[in-house]
Amino acid sequence: VTRRGCPPLGGGAVTLTLPIVKTLPCLDWTDEGLVKRVRGVTFTCKVSPQNGSRMVDAARGVLNAFIPDVYIFTDHHVGAEAGKSPGYGLSLVAETTTGCVLGADAASTACSSAMEEAKGLDWATTAEERVPEDIGRRVAESLVAEIQRGGVVDSSHQSLALTLLAIGPEQVSRIRLGQLTPRAIETLRILKAFFGVVFHVAPEPESG
Known part of the structure; x- marks a missing residue:
């Protein structure tokens, strides 16, 4: 991650390097295993770095009930590395x-200063202003839901796998895979x- 970027103006930059693959292998990927650890990163751009710690505390409050690891x-950014909008x-x-x-993520779609910049944009009329604790709990609960859904990839990557x-x-x-998302079903049709x-x-015989 070269630069972080938050709505509405973005400004983030990511460098992605991939090896050349001549052929794709035949795949037999059916064992999802058991969750052994959870890792993550919070980012703050042009706001107090304390917001990151607040998200961490909220997320751990959910996850530590299931797994200790x-x-x-x-990850705090300021200046040019923080993109064009706070968040x-x-x-x-x-x-x-x-x-x-399996992954889950979310960003503040509407911290107060970003909302001021976003006036007039379509998404700004329906976006909710979320405090860091809301983001932390939301992402942690989403990750638990992805684990409960089952499958070797999370719901956002079902279409790519197919x-x-x-x-x-x-x-x-x-x-x-876990329960197919509408996007995955549409991918099957395409x-x-x-x-x-x-x-x-x-259906998987053990979980249905």
């Missing part, structure tokens, strides 16, 4: 014993229309 870093947010990931990573399976080798691949790939969807 929770560590959340704080704060939290990102959490749960790592399992089989290497699966797309990679569709463009992979002709051998049969298997993947275990893959059938464009690639002629049809997935066989079956």
Whole structure:
């Protein structure tokens, strides 16, 4: 992360480097394992760094009821590295014993100074002003919901996983997903229309 950016003006920058992959492997990914630790990072841009600590305390208040190994870093930015708008947010990931990573995140869509800059934008009329504790609890509860949903990827990455399976080798691949999101269902329809790939969807015998 080169620069952080918050709504409404953004200004963040991320450098992503990926290796070249000539072919995708056949995949049999059905063991989600058990959650062994939770890691995360809070970021604060052009606001008090105490907001980050408040998000950490709220998130740990939810997560420590389930697992003791929770560590959340704080990342404070000022000046040019803080983007163009003030704000704060939290990102959490749960790592399992089989290497699966489930994530959840949220940012302050409307801290008071950002709302002042956002006057006139469409989203500003419905955005709620959230204090750091709200963000911390919301993200932690979202992560718990993702774990409860099950699957080897979280709900936001179901579509990506299905797309990679569709463009992979002709051998049969298997993947275990939680309850399909509307976006994932639409992805299945698009893959059938464009690639002629049809997935066989079956309930998991242990959880249904």
